[in-house]
Amino acid sequence: MVFSTLEFLFLYLIVALGFYYLFPRKWRNIWLLIISLVFYGWGEPIYLFLMIFTIIVDYVCGFMVDKYRDDKKKAKTALIVSVILNLAILGFFKYYDFIVGSILNKIPGVNIPLLGLSLPIGISFYTFQALSYVIDVYRGDASVQKKITSFGAYVTLFPQLIAGPIVRYKDVDDALNERTETVDLFASGIRTFMAGLAKKILLANVVGELWSNIRAVPVGERTVLAAWIGIIFYSLQLYFDFSAYSDMAIGLGKMMGFRFLENFNYPYVADSITDFWRRWHMSLSTWFRDNVYFPLGGSRCSLFKTYRNLFVVWMLTGIWHGAYWNYILWGVFYGVILMMEKGFLLKWLEKIPRFFRHVYTLIIVLFGWLIFVFENTSEGWAYVKNMFGVGAAGFANSADAYLILRNLVFIAIMIIACTPLPKKLFYKLYFNENKTGKIWRVLVPVGCAALLVVCTAYMVDSSFNPFLYFRF
Amino acid sequence: MENNENVTKVAPKPKKKPEAEILLDRQIEMKKKTRATDIAILSVFCAFILFFGVAFFVIPDKTYSETEKRALQQAPDLSFSRIASDIRRDLRLMTMTDTEKAEYKSEKNWDEVKAAVKTDRSYKDYFTVFADEIGDYYADQFPFRDQLRAVKAAAEIGLLKQENNDVLFAGKYLVKKDTVSGVVINEDGTVRDRTEEDAYETIRSNVTMISGIEKNLPENIDIRTAIAGRTVDVARSALPAIFPYESTHAEQYWQTYETAASDAGITTVGIKDTLTDHFKNGEYVCYKTDHHWTTLGAYYAYCDIIRSFGEEPFPLDQFRRTVYSDKFVGTTYAKAGASFGGADTIELFRFEGDENYTTTITDSSGNVLTTLKAFYNEDVYRDINDKYSVFIGSDNPGDGGNNAVTLVTDGGAEPRKKLILIKDSFGNSLVPFLARHYDLVVLDMRVYSGDMTEFLGDPQLAHILVAYNMETFMNDENITNAAARIIPYFRSLSK
Known part of the structure; x- marks a missing residue:
């Protein structure tokens, strides 16, 4: 199921929240688990079994890690079992066909049949989340979860189940066992959710349709300008789509008393690529930092190893996004840029005006998305050539x-929505002590109603509602 | 892994307090002041989703949308027997030959075909169908759907987007930009939307079919085409200055048609340019909210057509123009959801003695559905949305004016010369004019499935006229049906 649909907002959410608050506290996690499984199984029920398998494996492994806390060897075995099983499932469903089709079968004489399995929705997200539990328990960052229903609720939590943010177990450890739902947290959740819904429906879907129109133009008929506008539109779509999803997830979490960490922090105002990656999909970067980069030694080791670590992390980040060459290339592209920034570029950048640092960042990011968007490399290559006038139908x-x-x-x-301005302005007015604040606080619920009407109107009257992150 | 805790501790962490946290602190400070607002937001949100959520269940489902002129998605059948029947259908499809598939195509609607031709389904598709149908069901049956669509249209207009749902706001006129529709089934069974290349191909093949008919006609019968312009062609002078007309491929469509016709030696009546010129002169020749021509537009087309037969049209002052409805809101409005031109006026061009004419509407086997005095079914269509069907519309509003066979006679004792009109809905409003000159056999090849012998064998038959709108001509290949029936008939005669 997807948030930006009528049946989510006007059926699922009413049932989910309604019973959540009707039930006594002790039932709420069980209810969350049930309703999240419904959310996940909507339209694709068979992978529910896989999900339940993952829950059981990690629950048991977490339990073993905790039980053998004093026997490091056994604890470590449990951890390794969990890591291997989780990665094996992820690897099988996500990468089997790629490894066989694009690598092994290229070897002369090898011809292994492909499976053509459809990817379980959100598998990359929930696998990482489930893994983080066992790892956090192993490290002592979180206590073991005795109730399998509560643990199941954590893994399947419908707000961030299929597109993140990837919540680390230690961040919700306490909330999972005991949380207080309050009016102001709920209201704040509604605001966050509305911001996300509006971003998704009014911006991402609309600009996404413009991009898909440009993309559909045959190579020889596309102009240079259209190609550039196209990739800019795609960059905007991707940001709005993905960050909107995170906003809605965070908002829904708040409505039920959870506080998830932010996943995006205005990435398009970044002034270096290093900065960009501190702002884009923060929960994924954090996960890789904590669970790959630091364990490998991070940047506190020899120069060679530091660069190797960076490279490994970015290679994995690329692969995480999908089983195609372009994602690997995309990861490596960022790995190389970040190494360069670490080595010398950042020092240079500091000397130039902020505006140019910003332009530099956006151009790199734009080319990053260019690699990212075309899974079919020949289509991508033709598009890039279009951008530089080769095979294009003139400039404009x-x-x-x-x-x-x-x-x-x-x-x-x-463009304004990419900057922190609207949020800053909102808070400035909202928390204003004098009269403007008062008026504004009256206007906000009215605006909320208006926005709901407009978003519903766009949902009712449009057929274009893609979901970009479904395959991750 | 042993040493990583050390590393974690020394690793640099951002020192600045994150903005979100600062804001959260302030939020707590302001808690008291914002509490009323919080309660208001909460109430608004919950009331909103509850209101629509409950209204959705309470308000009875509609089967058809008058404003959008289409069938609405009904509550999906969420049962296991449904899955079983879907599976049986696919198994059947997998073993079908191409001709069986084509037959299947003709008896089902496109959406079903689109869903059905995919034979490489996984188990999953049988469930996604439910999810998709529930999505469509919610969108189609959503409470206040029409009003919400108007809100969206208003928002798009407010953002100065010039169009909504691919319909252009060209001053008072609503103009459909892209008129290619339908899908193509590839050889491997996959489905794709038709493109303008497919449209060129359809235009060419339609002309080829007509030329094939012409070659087989006896000398005393001729065939010609009169292809009407779409609003985007006729109302070209009203399009926004910034709108790139060439992006609609309109010129290519007409070029393709004219080249193909002149190569094949088909007689064409150039009604498109006539209407475009009249439009430029400020005349009301096409509807503001509908894709059809007005009765005046049809009159100008009739003049051209009748002259091409070597006869003189009746002048405009020999018709008594009466207003049938001034509240007509048509198909382009249904898509756009808003307009700046208000409702349209449908006129009837009455003439002396037209009440003596009889219009008989039958199905393909000749069973009479409706008989009309003159050509108008005024009562049935006055109060419903589909007012254009006042022209030769049957008593069943669902069928409108597009019926298999419509016979028109003047009620006189002398039999007149006959004209077979092969038409789409544009032809409906041509009928009253042409009927003043000929007895008419009006055939809609999208519905007709008879064998035509009785009409073709008529000794009075003089002309066959194919009167289509360019939109139908580029999308619909049912003229093939006409060719398949006419050619063998005359071939068998000449033997």
């Missing part, structure tokens, strides 16, 4: 002008 045409002119207001809104 009247259709481009029309595209830009009719979307001027929309583009301006999107």
Whole structure:
């Protein structure tokens, strides 16, 4: 199931929240588990078994790790079993066909049949989340979860089940056992959720449709300008889509008393790639930092090893996103840029005006997405050539002008929405001590209602509602 | 792994307090002041989702949307027997030959075909169908759907986007930009949307079919085509200045049609340019909210057509123009959800003695469905949305004016020369004009499945006219049906 649908908002959410608050506290985690499984099984029930298997494996492993806390060897065995099983499941469903089809079968004489399995939704997210539990317990960062229902609720928690943020167990350890749902947290959750819903429905879907139109233009008919606009639109779609999903997840979490960490911090205002990756999909970067980069020695070791660690982490980040060459290339691309920044680029960048640092960052990011978006490398290559005039239908045409002119207001809104300005302004007014604050606080519920109406209107009257992160 | 805890401790951590936390602190400070607002937000949100959530169940489902002119998704059948029947259907499809598949295609609607031709389904597709249908069900039956669609249209207009759902706001006129529709089933069974290349191909093949008919006609019968412009062609002068007309491929469609027709030596009546010129002069020749031509537009087309037969059209002042409805809101409005031009007016061009004419609507086997005095079914369509079907519309509002066979006679003692009109809905409003000159056999090949012998064998038959709108001509290949029936008939005669 996806948040930005009518049946989620006007059926699922009512049932989920309604019973959540009707039930006594001790039942709430069980209810969360049940309703989350319904959410997950919606339209694809068979992988529920896989999900339940994952829950049991990690519950048992976590239990063993805790039980043999004093016997390091046994504890470590339990940890390794969990890591291997989780990664094996992920590897099998996500990478089997890639490894066989794109690597092994390229060897002459080898011809292993492909499986063509559909990827269980959100497997990359919940596998990492389940793993973090066993690891956190092993490290002593979190206590063991005795109730399998509560642990199941953590793994399946519907807000972030299929597209993150990847919640580390230690961050919700306490909340899982005891949390207080309050009016102001709920209201804050609604605000966050609404911001996400609006971003997804009013921005991401709309700009996404523009991008898919540009992408669908045959190579020889696309102009240079259209190609550039296209990839810029895709960058905006991806950010709005993904960050909107995180916002909605965080908002829904708050409605039920959970506080998840932010996943995005205005990545497009970053002034270096290092900065960008501190702002984009923070929960994934943190996961890799804690569970791969630091264990490998991080940056506190020899220069060679530091660079090796960076490379490994970025290679894995790339692979995590999908079983295609372009994702690996994309990961390596960032790995190399980050190494360069660490080595010398950051020092250079400090000397130039902020504006140029910003431009530099955006250009790199744009090319990053260019690698990211085309799983089919020949399509991607043709598109890149278009951007530089090869095989393009001239520099620009009247259709481009029309595209830009009719979307001027929309583009301006999107650019503003990429910056922290709206949020800052909101809080400035909302928490204002004097009269403006008062008026604003009256207006907010009204605005909330208006936004709900508009978002519902767009949901009712549009067929374009893709879900970008379904395959991760 | 042993040493990693050390590393974790010394690893640099961002020292600055995160913005979110600062805000959270302030939030707590302000807690008292914002409490009323919090309660208000909470109430608004819960009331909103509850209201629509409950209204969705309480308000009875509709089967058809008058405003959008389409069938609405009904509550999906969420049962195991449904899955079983889907599986049986697919097993059947997998063993079908191509001709069986084509037959299956003709008896089912496109969406079903799209879903059905995919034979490489996994178990999963049988469940995603439920999820998809529930999604469609919610969207189609959502309370206040029409009003919400208007809100979206207003928002798009407010953002100066010039269009909504691919319909352009061209001043008072609503103009559909892209008229290619339908899907193509690839050889491997996958389905894709038709493109403009497919449309060119369809135009060419339609012309080829007509040329094939012409080659087999006896000398006393001729065939010609009159292809009407779409609103985007006719109302070209009203399009926004920044709108790139060439991106609609309109010129290519017409070029393709004209080249193909002149190569094949088909007689064409150039009604498109006539209407475009009249539109430029400020005349009301196409509807603001619908894709059809107005009765005036049909009149101008009739003049061209009748002249091409070598006859003189009746002048405009020999018709008494009456208003049938001034509240007509048509198909383009249904898509756009808003307009700046208000409702349209449907006129009827009455003439002396037209009440003596008889219009008989039958199905393909000749069973009479409806008989009309003159050509208008005024009562059935006055108060429903589909007012254009006042022209030769049957008594069943669902069928409108597009029926298999419609026979029109003047009620006189002398039999007149006959004209077979092969048409889409644009032809419906041509009928009253043409009927003043000929007895008509009006055939809609999208519905008709008879064998035509009785019409073709008529000694009075003089002309066959194919009157389509470009949108139908580029998407619909049912003229093939006409060719498949006409050609063998005349071939068998000449033997």
